[in-house]
Amino acid sequence: MGKGRVAVLSGNDAIAEGALAAGMRFFAGYPITPASEISHFCADELPKYGGKFIQMEDEIASMAAIIGASMAGGKSMTSTSGPGFSLMQENLGFAIMAEVPCVVVDVMRFGPSQGVATVPAQADVMQARWGTHGDHPSITLAPSTVEEAYHVTVRAFNLAEKYRTPVIILSDATLSQMSEKIKIPDPDSLEILNRKKATVDPQQFKPYQDDGTGVCPFASYGDGYIWYTTGIVHDETGFPATGDPDKLTIQINRLHDKINKNLDDIIQVDEYMTEDAEIIILAYGSVARSAFAAADKARNEGIKVGVVKPITIWPFPEEVIKKVSEKVESILVCEMNHGQLFEKVKETVEGKAKMAFLGQYNGKSIKPDKILAAVKEVSSGVFQ
Amino acid sequence: MVSSNSIVEKYLRTDKLPHIWCPGCGNGIVINSLIRAIDNAGLEQEKTVIISGIGCSGRASGYLKFCAFQPVHGRVLAYATGIKLFKPELHVICIMGDGDCASIGGNHLIHAARRNIGVTAAVLNNSNYGMTGGQYSPTTPEGAKTRTSPYGNIEPPFDICDLAKASGATYVARSHTYKPRILTKYFQKALTHDGFALVEAMCDCPTLYGRLNKKGAGKEMLMNQKDRAVPLEKAKNKSSEELEDKFVVGEFVNKTRPEYTKQYTKMIEKVKLEAD
Amino acid sequence: MSEYFEVRLSGSGGQGMMLAGIFLAEAAGIYDDKNIVLCKSYGPEARGGACRSEVIISEEPIVYPEVQEPDLVLAMTQEACNKYYKDLKPGGIMIVDPEYVREIPDANIEIFQVPLTRIAREEIGYEITANVVALGAFAAIVDWVAINSIRKAILDRTPQSTDALNKKAFDCGYTYVINNYKEKARKIG
Numbered sequence: 114m115g116k117g118r119v120a121v122l123s124g125n126d127a128i129a130e131g132a133l134a135a136g137m138r139f140f141a142g143y144p145i146t147p148a149s150e151i152s153h154f155c156a157d158e159l160p161k162y163g164g165k166f167i168q169m170e171d172e173i174a175s176m177a178a179i180i181g182a183s184m185a186g187g188k189s190m191t192s193t194s195g196p197g198f199s200l201m202q203e204n205l206g207f208a209i210m211a212e213v214p215c216v217v218v219d220v221m222r223f224g225p226s227q228g229v230a231t232v233p234a235q236a237d238v239m240q241a242r243w244g245t246h247g248d249h250p251s252i253t254l255a256p257s258t259v260e261e262a263y264h265v266t267v268r269a270f271n272l273a274e275k276y277r278t279p280v281i282i283l284s285d286a287t288l289s290q291m292s293e294k295i296k297i298p299d300p301d302s303l304e305i306l307n308r309k310k311a312t313v314d315p316q317q318f319k320p321y322q323d324d325g326t327g328v329c330p331f332a333s334y335g336d337g338y339i340w341y342t343t344g345i346v347h348d349e350t351g352f353p354a355t356g357d358p359d360k361l362t363i364q365i366n367r368l369h370d371k372i373n374k375n376l377d378d379i380i381q382v383d384e385y386m387t388e389d390a391e392i393i394i395l396a397y398g399s400v401a402r403s404a405f406a407a408a409d410k411a412r413n414e415g416i417k418v419g420v421v422k423p424i425t426i427w428p429f430p431e432e433v434i435k436k437v438s439e440k441v442e443s444i445l446v447c448e449m450n451h452g453q454l455f456e457k458v459k460e461t462v463e464g465k466a467k468m469a470f471l472g473q474y475n476g477k478s479i480k481p482d483k484i485l486a487a488v489k490e491v492s493s494g495v496f497q
Numbered sequence: 498m499v500s501s502n503s504i505v506e507k508y509l510r511t512d513k514l515p516h517i518w519c520p521g522c523g524n525g526i527v528i529n530s531l532i533r534a535i536d537n538a539g540l541e542q543e544k545t546v547i548i549s550g551i552g553c554s555g556r557a558s559g560y561l562k563f564c565a566f567q568p569v570h571g572r573v574l575a576y577a578t579g580i581k582l583f584k585p586e587l588h589v590i591c592i593m594g595d596g597d598c599a600s601i602g603g604n605h606l607i608h609a610a611r612r613n614i615g616v617t618a619a620v621l622n623n624s625n626y627g628m629t630g631g632q633y634s635p636t637t638p639e640g641a642k643t644r645t646s647p648y649g650n651i652e653p654p655f656d657i658c659d660l661a662k663a664s665g666a667t668y669v670a671r672s673h674t675y676k677p678r679i680l681t682k683y684f685q686k687a688l689t690h691d692g693f694a695l696v697e698a699m700c701d702c703p704t705l706y707g708r709l710n711k712k713g714a715g716k717e718m719l720m721n722q723k724d725r726a727v728p729l730e731k732a733k734n735k736s737s738e739e740l741e742d743k744f745v746v747g748e749f750v751n752k753t754r755p756e757y758t759k760q761y762t763k764m765i766e767k768v769k770l771e772a773d
Numbered sequence: 774m775s776e777y778f779e780v781r782l783s784g785s786g787g788q789g790m791m792l793a794g795i796f797l798a799e800a801a802g803i804y805d806d807k808n809i810v811l812c813k814s815y816g817p818e819a820r821g822g823a824c825r826s827e828v829i830i831s832e833e834p835i836v837y838p839e840v841q842e843p844d845l846v847l848a849m850t851q852e853a854c855n856k857y858y859k860d861l862k863p864g865g866i867m868i869v870d871p872e873y874v875r876e877i878p879d880a881n882i883e884i885f886q887v888p889l890t891r892i893a894r895e896e897i898g899y900e901i902t903a904n905v906v907a908l909g910a911f912a913a914i915v916d917w918v919a920i921n922s923i924r925k926a927i928l929d930r931t932p933q934s935t936d937a938l939n940k941k942a943f944d945c946g947y948t949y950v951i952n953n954y955k956e957k958a959r960k961i962g
Contacts, residue, residue: 138583207569
């Protein structure tokens, strides 16, 4: 890693570089395209830092292994694509419930099933939100440039550590496979957060005792604390609270509250030319780049277009969208899927702006001209 | 050796007792043997992680004063692999039932054994899924009745020890709840073994498996275990007909092969040396 | 509009088109300090059949990351030529290896026929260096990337033991174009 340097990196490599800079020292994964290069990088680099890479027998095991490593104190990550992400949902739920920090990278593909492997798509937006069963929050981030992929990954680890929760990074085949020039910062210049460690007397330690922040201090295995946890809804002692309706409610609420009370810290949205915009294009991931290009072209033609690019997809940036919807006429949501985030945007806008959707799911990235054409239709009131 | 009482106080979360296991269930005997083995082996509680799966045996981790947790069904060996690889100095013990280990977790079992990762697998084989109401498992004998094999099980069972052996485990042993001291001996060997070690403990489920198959109450089933157990040496001269409805006990594998995390540490040293 | 060029390097799997793309991207991005995007064929496609890598070189930040209308296409095989020349910008440049590309597209294209593989085989002694020969030819035809930057990018990425070969391969490609296309060399673009 060394000091800061300029390099040409792919989106996949930038995610892996960012993870390493954030302190990742454990990676477990199972081969799948278009995410493979992330595991290649980790297999190459982690041993050099005394870290561990393991190729597990499947994605279920990969997710379990990174949780295990995190419980032993390691910053850990896995990467996959849609089908593997499906398999990870089971243990992802455990990480949410037991509040184990870790990072899951999903380089999205088509679905359902094997879908289409190595072409651009954004089909896992709702899986990232609701893939695992039960009531649970989700922190999901989506970068759109290689440079952003690096920094979003560092941030994913920081959020995971700070809020003791898994964080999902949604990438796509366009971003994962393209390379860009990136300034890799001096690792010392990065803000790196580490989980709050338990400091109380081991006899007094309760693994889920709220210290007032909603996020409980963590005792890594081997650090002298003896404690129990379970994927069953538990109380502050880590033991099942099955028979106690109040305690069940408290635990589930705390899982949500620690995220919902810190939305300002977690939510990141880029706005581009929204100040005087009449039409907003909402896009994320690599599609946002086409949206920016389309907005520039539209402005040249005198159409007042702006772009809203959520980098934090979940929790959904409701406040930003609400504010935007109050001052614009129309919102055009562009996604490489059949309409996933669109539904959430529509629900948030509550009819305050006209809604339009441009979805493409043909294995090709959405070209700026296609978005421009849609913008023109929206502008002239043709688009339904 | 410390007295029974001090063992109880030291290793059990007495505030969580009584346990949920039925009268006559073998799980308590197996856990008793396991913690005596832990004590004999001198493992530090702060440096020992116990993971148990889902099902009756899955409750064990909650009664034990160790770094312990109960994740989702069938995945304990995958969790264990992450813990052990990241921090090899920890002892990791996986408590699994027959369904947990050989059905939903079967893939993790064969790969943990193949890697020869230094964790201990304690398999409590009661021939059925007890917690969920007595369904057939991959170790239910052919012909046996369960709630999902009401006309007799037509699936041949797995021999978990054979499976572990074939997959590359370097310590494999089986005993049963009539012989708790032997179980302790095997567990102790497993805990101090440098590699993947599996001990299968045959234990009874009188409430479901026993009742459905008219095997009698806990005591009868326990006596029956003694009769069914055939030591490995004797089994060698017996025909398969003679071994019907029996199970072979003893140490099936006890050998050395490079342990996975040690191999990884070696690789790190080599990579670092080359980088310098 | 400020300088913005799209380059497509195409051939058959194993001809080093992916690596040539990396050389060019690093030359323009790191040594010329321009903005670049590099996209490559992925998976099995990169190993056989026609495959390509594409480099966008721009003074301004690159918003849309895919090549839409290449300014230059290199085709090392007939299949790659047929597959990848069609969206070439009118009046755009095409570098072809005549040993493999026999049917040259009849379009409004500036064609450079450079026997890349023959040069690599006969003058360098290794056919595998044809991609470096091609970058030499590229450097002689357009000035979008500084010649020394391409040289440096190649040498930085390859083992020192191959430096002499790579230098020679690059120079042979460059010289061939200068000698055979005197009028056109480094005047386009």
